[in-house]
Amino acid sequence: MTWFVNYRLEESVSVADRGLAYGDGVFETIRAFPQYFLQIDDHLSRLYRGLYKLGMPFSSDQKKVLSDFLDKNVQSLIRNESVVKIIVTRGVGGRGYLAPEHCIHSIIIGILPAPAYQDHRTKGVSLSISPVPISSNRFLSGIKHLNRLENVMAKQFLKAADFEAIMLNDRQELVECIQSNLFWVVKGIFYTPSLQLSGVQGTYRKGIIENQESYTVQIGHYSLPDLMAADEVFITNSLMGVVPVIHIAGTSFPIGIHTRKLQITNFNAS
Structure with missing residues (x-):
C-alpha cells in the first residue's frame, strides 16, 4: 500500500485531526486500472458535493490540484487493478464540535490492492x-x-x-x-x-x-x-x-x- 498525506508520501496524520476526533470529512473508493480510473468524474463530483454539504467546500484551485495529482502522480504508480482511496477531512482546529471558520483540509490518498470479486x-x-x-x-x-x-x-x-x-x-x-x-x-x-x-x-x-x-x-x-x-x-x-x-x-x-x-x-x- 502507498499513502500520500497532503500530496506527500506519508502514513500519518495529526492526532488532533477532526476526521479522527469527529468523523468530520468524506471519502471515496475508486476502482483503478493502469490506464484509467473507473467513474472518476462521478466519484469526484460526490466528493465535492459531500464537502460542500458539510460546509468545507474545495475551491476551484483545490479541485484542479487534486485532479492533476491523481492523473500525474497516482496513475503512474498503478500497475494492476487497484483501489484508490481518497479521504478529505476538515483538518485540525476549532473548539470541540465547533468547526474552524477557515479549515485547512487534510487530503489523504491511498493506493491499495483490489479485492477479488x-x-x-x-x-x-x-x-x-x-x-x-x-x-x-x-x-x-x-x-x-x-x-x-x-x-x-x-x-x-x-x-x-x-x-x-x-x-x-x-x-x-x-x-x-x-x-x-x-x-x-x-x-x-x-x-x-x-x-x-x-x-x-x-x-x-x-x-x-x-x-x-x-x-x-x-x-x-x-x-x-x-x-x-x-x-x-x-x-x-x-x-x-x-x-x-x-x-x-x-x-x-x-x-x-x-x-x-x-x-x-x-x-x-x-
Whole structure:
C-alpha cells in the first residue's frame, strides 16, 4: 500500500485531526486500472458535493490540484487493478464540535490492492437482513461521510455464509446493504430504494439509473416483501460492479438475464 498525506508520501496524520476526533470529512473508493480510473468524474463530483454539504467546500484551485495529482502522480504508480482511496477531512482546529471558520483540509490518498470479486459476479451471493437499523438524516444522506459506525456494527453481525446484509430504516423500509446498493427486477422493471433520507448514492447506482435505454428504473419507498417478490436481485458498488443475489434469508433467486446483461455494461471508464 502507498499513502500520500497532503500530496506527500506519508502514513500519518495529526492526532488532533477532526476526521479522527469527529468523523468530520468524506471519502471515496475508486476502482483503478493502469490506464484509467473507473467513474472518476462521478466519484469526484460526490466528493465535492459531500464537502460542500458539510460546509468545507474545495475551491476551484483545490479541485484542479487534486485532479492533476491523481492523473500525474497516482496513475503512474498503478500497475494492476487497484483501489484508490481518497479521504478529505476538515483538518485540525476549532473548539470541540465547533468547526474552524477557515479549515485547512487534510487530503489523504491511498493506493491499495483490489479485492477479488470475480467469483461473486459469476456465481452470485447470499444476503441476510441486518439487525442494525440505518438512521435517517437528510443533512447527511447520499454522501460518503466518515461516520460509518452503523455499517461497522452491521458487519460484526454478518455471518460467514452471507456476503452482505440488507439494512432497513426505523420504518422497516429498504435502504441499502452494508457496502453496496440494492436493486431488484420485476417483469423487466428495475427497482431500487430511495436514498433521500439515508444511505450512500453509489456511483454505480447512478450509472445504472442514468444510462438505461432498455429498462425503466423505479425509485421509491419499499419494504422487505416487495424485494422478496422479485424475479431477480443484484447489488452494486464501484469496486464489485454488478453482483447477482441468489439467496436472501433462506429464499432463493435465479441469476436473471437482466442482471447478466447489466454486468457487461461499461460506465464512464475515464
